[in-house]
Amino acid sequence: MNIAIVTGASSGMGKEFVRQLDEIANLDEIFLIARSQKKLDACDFDTRAYKRLTALDLTLDSSYEYLRTLFEIEKPCIRMLVNCAGFGLTGTVEELSGQKQAEMVDLNCKALTKLTALCLPYMKEGSRIIQMASAGAFLPQPGFAVYAASKSYVLSFGRALYAELYPQHIYVTTVCPGPVDTPFFEVSSKDGAPVGIKKYFMAKPEKVVKHALKASVMKKELAIYGVSMKGLYVLSRLPLTKIYGKIWQRGKKR
16 A cells, blocks of 8 residues: 655645645555644545545654554555644744743654654655755754754754665655745744745745655755745855844844
C-alpha cells in the first residue's frame, strides 16, 4: 500500500499539500495528521486516494506509539512524508511564556525529527520527504527568536538528511518560504495579521506548494520560493547578523 503522510493537514500549507499530492501522485492513502478532529472532519474535499483522518498531538509520546503499532501491522510503503505541523509566536523571549516557547521547539523540531525517524524504515527507493522550514531560518530574528531558531534546526536537519539518504535514492527537500497567506498569523501575532514588512511579501499557498513539489521531483535539496526570499538567502550568507540586530533595536526605540 502506497501512502503519503502530511502533518498539519487540516489547514494552510498542509491542506494544500494534500490537494496537490492527490493530483500528481499514485497513492492508495493519504494520512492527514492534525491535532483537531473537528478541523480534520471539515476537510471534505474529494481525493482519488483514500483520506485517513488521524487526530494526533505530535508533542505526545502516545501519538508515536499509535503510529508505530499501526505501521507494524499494516506495513505501508511511505512514498511521501510532508512535515508541515508547526507554529510561531511573535514577541521577545522575555515577553513570551517560557512554556509556549518550549512547545514551539517541541512541535517544530522534536516532533518533526521523531516522525521522520519513525517513517524511514517504511520508505524505499524513490520515496521523498518534504521538511517545512522557513526563510526565517536564514537569519536570527529578534522578536521572533525561538521560531526562527527552530526553523534553522529544520533547515540544518533537512540538509544533513538529504546527504545521508541520497545514496539510498530517498530524496529530502527542505522548503523555505517567506510569509504565506495561511492561518499561521492567527496564532503567531497578537492581532492575527502579518507583522512589519512581512505583509508586503505574502505568497499564495498553492504556488509555494507547487514549487515545493516540483523541487522534490527534481531531487533538489532546497526549495526557496520567490525572488525576494532567494535574495534574502544570498544575503544571509554574508556577515549580517549584528547589523540585523541593530536595525531591530532601532525600530523598537521609535
